[in-house]
Amino acid sequence: MRQSKLFTSTRRNAPKDEVVRNAELLIRGGFIHKEMAGVYSYLPLGLRVLHKIEQIIREEMDAVGGQEVRMATLHPSDNWKKTGGWSSVDVLFKIQSRTEKEYALGSSEEEIVTPIAQEYIGSYKDLPLAVYQIEQKYRDELRAKSGIMRGREFGMKDMYSFHADQKDFERFYETVKQAYFKVFERCGLDAKVTEASGGAFSNKLSYEFMVLTDAGEDDILYCGQCTHCVNVEVAKHAAGDTCPKCGKGKLKKARAAEVGNVFDLGQRYPKSFGFTFKDKDGKDKTPVMGCYGIGTTRLMGTIVEVLSDDKGIVWPATVAPFSVHLVAIAGGNADVTAEADRVYELLCENGIPALYDDRDERAGAKFADADLIGIPKRLVVSEKTVSAGGIEVTDRSNGSSTLVADSAIVEHLRM
RNA sequence: CGGGGCGUAGUAUACCGGUAGUACGCGUGCUUUGGGAGCACGUAGACCGAGUUCGAUUCUCGGCGCCCCGACCA
Numbered sequence: 001m002r003q004s005k006l007f008t009s010t011r012r013n014a015p016k017d018e019v020v021r022n023a024e025l026l027i028r029g030g031f032i033h034k035e036m037a038g039v040y041s042y043l044p045l046g047l048r049v050l051h052k053i054e055q056i057i058r059e060e061m062d063a064v065g066g067q068e069v070r071m072a073t074l075h076p077s078d079n080w081k082k083t084g085g086w087s088s089v090d091v092l093f094k095i096q097s098r099t100e101k102e103y104a105l106g107s108s109e110e111e112i113v114t115p116i117a118q119e120y121i122g123s124y125k126d127l128p129l130a131v132y133q134i135e136q137k138y139r140d141e142l143r144a145k146s147g148i149m150r151g152r153e154f155g156m157k158d159m160y161s162f163h164a165d166q167k168d169f170e171r172f173y174e175t176v177k178q179a180y181f182k183v184f185e186r187c188g189l190d191a192k193v194t195e196a197s198g199g200a201f202s203n204k205l206s207y208e209f210m211v212l213t214d215a216g217e218d219d220i221l222y223c224g225q226c227t228h229c230v231n232v233e234v235a236k237h238a239a240g241d242t243c244p245k246c247g248k249g250k251l252k253k254a255r256a257a258e259v260g261n262v263f264d265l266g267q268r269y270p271k272s273f274g275f276t277f278k279d280k281d282g283k284d285k286t287p288v289m290g291c292y293g294i295g296t297t298r299l300m301g302t303i304v305e306v307l308s309d310d311k312g313i314v315w316p317a318t319v320a321p322f323s324v325h326l327v328a329i330a331g332g333n334a335d336v337t338a339e340a341d342r343v344y345e346l347l348c349e350n351g352i353p354a355l356y357d358d359r360d361e362r363a364g365a366k367f368a369d370a371d372l373i374g375i376p377k378r379l380v381v382s383e384k385t386v387s388a389g390g391i392e393v394t395d396r397s398n399g400s401s402t403l404v405a406d407s408a409i410v411e412h413l414r415m
Numbered sequence: 416c417g418g419g420g421c422g423u424a425g426u427a428u429a430c431c432g433g434u435a436g437u438a439c440g441c442g443u444g445c446u447u448u449g450g451g452a453g454c455a456c457g458u459a460g461a462c463c464g465a466g467u468u469c470g471a472u473u474c475u476c477g478g479c480g481c482c483c484c485g486a487c488c489a
Contacts, residue, residue, distance in 0.1 A: 012439060012451070013427040017481050037481065089489050108489050142416060142487055150488085217488085331448040364450035371450090382449065
């Protein structure tokens with residue numbers, strides 16, 4: 001895409017009503033636009049990142065057998081009354097129509113997915129089933145905070161599974177946990193899985209996927225020597241204690257952001273809707289259910305928190321809005337502009353997603369913008385590079401730069 | 416929801432009981448062109464309401480909005 005056509009632009013000043021890094025950088029870069037506390041719009045660059053995150057999640061959920069759906073976000077109040085959520089879920093947004101009919105805005109989708117599954121699942125032969133969706137969620141938080149880390153409207157992937165028995169659920173639960181690690185790793189993050197309380201969902205333990213960052217809201221204890229990690233809310237130990245799992249490491253306390261979670265829901269929701277299936281013995285049984293969430297927008301915010309420096313964002317290639325940022329430093333030289341145009345076409349023809357800074361700006365402004373936007377590879381075409389017979393390729397993460405011949409650029413970028 | 420802070424051009428800020436200045440942005444022109452260019456001219460602003468006052472953007476009260484700490488967190 002030509003940057004001259006991109007309707008957003010960068011800002012030099014940090015917004016005064018945002019303090020956290022993710023909001024500051026994403027707003028300055030033109031990725032997002034704040035509508036009100038806890039509600040943001042996603043602009044072209046931001047949406048490209050979000051789509052890439054969603055696609056990674058989609059691939060991993062498909063890989064464990066999840067079937068993607070798109071459920072309603074405007075919910076009938078009856079479903080919530082059946083499960084008791086209408087009165088017990090305090091973050092539920094409730095709205096009323098002109099005719100005083102009541103609705104809920106989806107904060108989670110058990111109330112919707114369970115009746116859908118009930119309609120199609122009649123036999124043990126139909127189980128297990130896993131369905132997921134990626135869409136907006138609404139929660140009436142008392143206090144939105146930390147930019148896109150905790151909003152009242154946010155993006156979430158939520159998957160729900162139904163099983164003939166607890167054993168089959170446990171098997172799938174473990175499979176999803178492994179898939180989650182792949183998702184976070186592909187997004188460039190090092191996630192830890194922690195034991196936590198099940199909250200209002202379940203009286204069993206749940207597992208949360210945590211990424212260390214001061215912008216998080218949870219305190220966790222983790223072992224430096226093994227994978228042991230617990231949320232302090234359920235911890236039976238303290239910082240400095242010897243790890244109860246490996247017996248070697250010391251427990252460390254740290255702030256972390258919860259980017260995903262998995263819950264053992266048991267039979268609560270199927271029971272609320274009278275959802276049963278015929279088992280092998282011909283008897284009616286209630287399925288066992290699990291749910292699995294990943295906050296897509298929070299994940300994006302966490303990536304920015306963890307992967308950024310004093311100049312801007314440093315996107316991992318897997319989620320970057322474009323693979324390369326082609327910067328023309330023409331200074332009015334038509335030959336340089338023509339060469340940069342040619343390189344841009346070459347990238348397009350070869351399917352390499354590129355943001356092409358063809359604007360009439362000075363080098364310093366273009367470099368500052370490129371650093372802020374954070375695309376992994378910066379390609380510079382200038383009088384210098386043209387006379388040297390190549391293109392300057394600079395790595396955003398470490399600043400290293402090399403001159404690559406035009407003829408080799410496509411191959412170089414594909415490495 | 417408790418506590419604290421803050422609302423001034425598009426963005427970030429300053430001053431002031433007598434209707435607002437700067438920087439960036441934006442527009443025009445000239446010069447400039449590898450790390451946020453210079454000059455000139457221009458553009459654009461006091462959250463809402465009430466009160467005090469001759470006069471309120473400024474002081475007081477109320478509302479709304481935003482941020483932070485805490486609580487909460489399907």
